Amino acid sequence: MKVELLAPAGDLEKLKTAVLYGADAVYMGGTSFSLRAKAKNFDEEQMKEGIDFAHSHGVKVYITCNIYAHNEDIDKVGDYLVSLEKLGADAVLISDLGVFAIAREVVPNLEIHISTQANNTNYRSAKFWLDNGAKRIVMARELSVKEIKELHNRVPEAEIESFVHGAMCISYSGRCLLSNYLTGRDANAGACSHPCRWEYFVSEKTRPGEYMPIVEEERGTYIFNSKDLCMIEHIPELIDAGVYSFKLEGRMKTPFYVATVTSAYRKAIDDYLEDPQKYESNKQSYVEAVSKASYRGFTTGFYYGKPTDEDQVYTTSAYIRNYDFVGLVKKCEDGFITVEQRNKFSVGDDVEIIQPSGNVLKMTINEMYDEEGDRIESAPHAQQSVKIKIENTVEYFSMIRREAE
Numbered sequence: 001m002k003v004e005l006l007a008p009a010g011d012l013e014k015l016k017t018a019v020l021y022g023a024d025a026v027y028m029g030g031t032s033f034s035l036r037a038k039a040k041n042f043d044e045e046q047m048k049e050g051i052d053f054a055h056s057h058g059v060k061v062y063i064t065c066n067i068y069a070h071n072e073d074i075d076k077v078g079d080y081l082v083s084l085e086k087l088g089a090d091a092v093l094i095s096d097l098g099v100f101a102i103a104r105e106v107v108p109n110l111e112i113h114i115s116t117q118a119n120n121t122n123y124r125s126a127k128f129w130l131d132n133g134a135k136r137i138v139m140a141r142e143l144s145v146k147e148i149k150e151l152h153n154r155v156p157e158a159e160i161e162s163f164v165h166g167a168m169c170i171s172y173s174g175r176c177l178l179s180n181y182l183t184g185r186d187a188n189a190g191a192c193s194h195p196c197r198w199e200y201f202v203s204e205k206t207r208p209g210e211y212m213p214i215v216e217e218e219r220g221t222y223i224f225n226s227k228d229l230c231m232i233e234h235i236p237e238l239i240d241a242g243v244y245s246f247k248l249e250g251r252m253k254t255p256f257y258v259a260t261v262t263s264a265y266r267k268a269i270d271d272y273l274e275d276p277q278k279y280e281s282n283k284q285s286y287v288e289a290v291s292k293a294s295y296r297g298f299t300t301g302f303y304y305g306k307p308t309d310e311d312q313v314y315t316t317s318a319y320i321r322n323y324d325f326v327g328l329v330k331k332c333e334d335g336f337i338t339v340e341q342r343n344k345f346s347v348g349d350d351v352e353i354i355q356p357s358g359n360v361l362k363m364t365i366n367e368m369y370d371e372e373g374d375r376i377e378s379a380p381h382a383q384q385s386v387k388i389k390i391e392n393t394v395e396y397f398s399m400i401r402r403e404a405e
């Protein structure tokens with residue numbers, strides 16, 4: 001049995017991270033027609049480099065083209081889709097019917113995945129998309145495991161992709177005007193300013209400047225603030241329901257986040273496919289592994305019924321951050337690792353090194369040198385290159401993390 005682990009690639013570094021840490025496929029946006037406009041996204045040259053890198057590791061690349069197009073976009077979409085096919089994209093993600101129709105005309109051999117933005121909630125719409133040439137359907141996040149299973153049984157030829165980890169919109173699968181209304185930035189054109197994470201007060205018209213708190217059970221005022229989705233403990237149920245592609249959210253997250261979450265799901269999926277009993281006994285360790293990236297508390301979303309107040313965070317919109325990402329390993333030779341600094345670290349710090357193979361090393365930093373070869377006590381400068389003495393061999397692109405204070 002084969003399932004796919006699909007990881008986010010917000011820029012070239014994150015793409016390489018996802019590929020090296022075990023993704024079977026990555027998804028990314030171009031500079032046009034993609035949601036997540038604030039993710040750095042790829043121009044044509046970077047896209048080519050990213051696609052070539054992924055393909056050289058046997059990893060597929062899907063490109064998002066999932067805006068709801070306006071008339072002014074229509075003339076440009078065709079050329080864009082043709083250019084994606086030429087660059088070697090393995091599929092495009094589409095939500096708009098007009099864009100879908102153009103894709104079928106101009107790139108009939110390019111695989112189409114129907115984006116979650118299209119709100120795929122039933123087997124008839126899945127069948128419609130398939131009959132008209134789509135290959136894969138990304139499930140709406142509002143579906144339960146039971147509904148996905150029924151959809152799979154009724155349209156078994158549909159490849160099913162489902163979000164399994166990451167931030168959740170409080171709105172109906174991206175159909176949200178909060179950002180547009182409050183900041184003029186269109187969430188459905190990829191420019192969401194995330195007002196669902198803000199803290200709200202009530203203001204009365206004749207008392208400008210006086211803010212009356214909205215308090216639910218004295219816990220706080222983050223009334224739209226969902227916990228993050230985490231399905232790492234439910235992989236067997238999803239496979240049984242027919243999910244083929246396990247999608248991780250997070251094109252705007254850091255490379256450290258991508259490495260941590262991709263690596264944890266890789267291990268969980270591989271363990272399950274190798275031996276379900278091994279997966280069952282290791283479940284707690286998978287949750288601990290994903291918790292080393294920042295998160296807002298975990299929920300299973302709609303998979304087991306409608307979310308309740310337990311699936312919201314009322315007290316803060318801040319992330320839980322148990323570990324800080326302090327450096328990226330660029331080289332390992334002659335008993336030293338060359339590390340690009342990402343957060344200040346010092347001699348004496350106890351750190352963990354997460355490696356692309358999934359192995360984690362623990363060590364104390366005892367000896368450190370700057371680029372001139374002078375011994376130093378700490379690495380305070382962003383992107384500073386330092387050498388750390390080490391007893392083991394460490395894999396290229398490993399990430400060093402330190403427990404947060």
Ligand code: SF4
Pocket residue numbers: 168169170171174175176177178179187192193194195196197
């Ligand atoms: S404001 Fe929040 S709920 Fe609305 S689209 Fe943006 S992230 Fe989603």
